[in-house]
Amino acid sequence: MCSLFGWLDYKEIVSNRLKRKLTQALANAAEERGTDASGIGYINEGKVIIYKRPKPAHKLHFSPPEGTRAVMGHTRMTTQGDGKHNYNNHPFPGLAGETSFAFAHNGVLWNDKELRKDKLIPDTHIETDSYAACQLLEAQQKLDFDSLKYMVETVEGNFTFTVLDDSNSLYIIKGSNPMCLLNFKDIGLYVYASTESIMKNALRRIGLHKFANERIKTDEGDIIRIDRNGDITCSEFEPKIFRSKYMSWYDDSSYYNIHEEMLLAYCGCYGVDSEDVELLLEYGYTYDEIEEMLMDTNLLHEALRDVKYMCGEDIYESCYGGAF
Numbered sequence: 001m002c003s004l005f006g007w008l009d010y011k012e013i014v015s016n017r018l019k020r021k022l023t024q025a026l027a028n029a030a031e032e033r034g035t036d037a038s039g040i041g042y043i044n045e046g047k048v049i050i051y052k053r054p055k056p057a058h059k060l061h062f063s064p065p066e067g068t069r070a071v072m073g074h075t076r077m078t079t080q081g082d083g084k085h086n087y088n089n090h091p092f093p094g095l096a097g098e099t100s101f102a103f104a105h106n107g108v109l110w111n112d113k114e115l116r117k118d119k120l121i122p123d124t125h126i127e128t129d130s131y132a133a134c135q136l137l138e139a140q141q142k143l144d145f146d147s148l149k150y151m152v153e154t155v156e157g158n159f160t161f162t163v164l165d166d167s168n169s170l171y172i173i174k175g176s177n178p179m180c181l182l183n184f185k186d187i188g189l190y191v192y193a194s195t196e197s198i199m200k201n202a203l204r205r206i207g208l209h210k211f212a213n214e215r216i217k218t219d220e221g222d223i224i225r226i227d228r229n230g231d232i233t234c235s236e237f238e239p240k241i242f243r244s245k246y247m248s249w250y251d252d253s254s255y256y257n258i259h260e261e262m263l264l265a266y267c268g269c270y271g272v273d274s275e276d277v278e279l280l281l282e283y284g285y286t287y288d289e290i291e292e293m294l295m296d297t298n299l300l301h302e303a304l305r306d307v308k309y310m311c312g313e314d315i316y317e318s319c320y321g322g323a324f
Contacts, residue, residue, distance in 0.1 A: 002106045003030035003194040004162050006072040008170050010230030011188020016066045021206045023064060023071050026193055027057035029201035033194060034077035037089035041102025042071045043168050048100045052089045069168040069228055074104040081127035088128045096143040100166045105130035106194055107159035107177045133161060145235035148173055148223050152237045158288060168228040174218045175239065176288055181216040190226055276304060283307050
């Protein structure tokens with residue numbers, strides 16, 4: 001459970017002061033999905049600059065320099081790779097042919113060790129599973145729709161990726177994990193965040209919610225490119241995993257164990273009882289669905305009412321003490 005966030009200024013009329021405030025507001029709001037580490041990437045004089053630390057976002061000062069056209073960011077909840085070692089944190093720097101880029105991932109990949117074993121990517125001191133996807137792009141020696149499609153169809157797991165290249169083009173690769181993308185046409189600004197709640201929180205903090213905006217639809221299987229001029233081009237990949245509200249979507253026991261432990265560990269931070277999470281898992285809700293419910297207790301209560309009805313009043317009350 002991590003968060004992606006960022007923006008792209010394609011008209012260059014937004015003040016640097018507002019863009020700095022937006023960067024910090026997005027990062028702070030994104031803490032709801034991870035506080036182990038935080039970081040941003042941006043382009044300065046044609047070079048990829050990455051600033052990240054093993055600290056929650058509110059303890060950092062994100063201040064991209066004057067003239068920055070785009071920022072991509074990440075807040076992390078550690079699953080693999082000790083966040084205290086900053087090289088394990090996002091964003092990661094990459095080089096594909098002559099194109100340098102910054103790379104970030106929300107989700108968990110479970111075949112990174114197999115990719116190394118099969119020699120598709122080299123061994124590295126970086127322990128984070130996400131870095132395997134970055135290495136796959138580097139191995140393609142180019143950064144375009146074809147290389148992104150190869151990468152995303154080679155990894156296995158749950159994900160949404162963002163990539164910012166050295167020409168200030170932003171790529172969003174939408175997997176099963178959430179993404180909210182808005183276009184503020186009047187001021188020439190794209191803003192994105194992993195969830196709508198993060199987006200609303202950040203925009204409200206700096207008053208940007210008062211500006212008209214358009215929600216850009218992102219579906220699982222989309223690869224979206226937004227260039228420095230704000231033009232969008234799209235491609236697609238084939239999602240590997242069938243997902244359903246009433247059946248689990250991956251049957252590898254190690255994947256289940258990791259995600260169940262994570263959910264049970266942090267659900268209390270949202271005032272949700274771990275027994276409720278276990279009940280939803282037993283009923284067949286996916287980890288991604290329950291993760292979203294933690295951000296919206298109305299959805300959680302509705303789901304538990306459904307479970308109560310399906311399982312029977314007596315069973316539910318004996319375990320959970322009756323209705324809400």
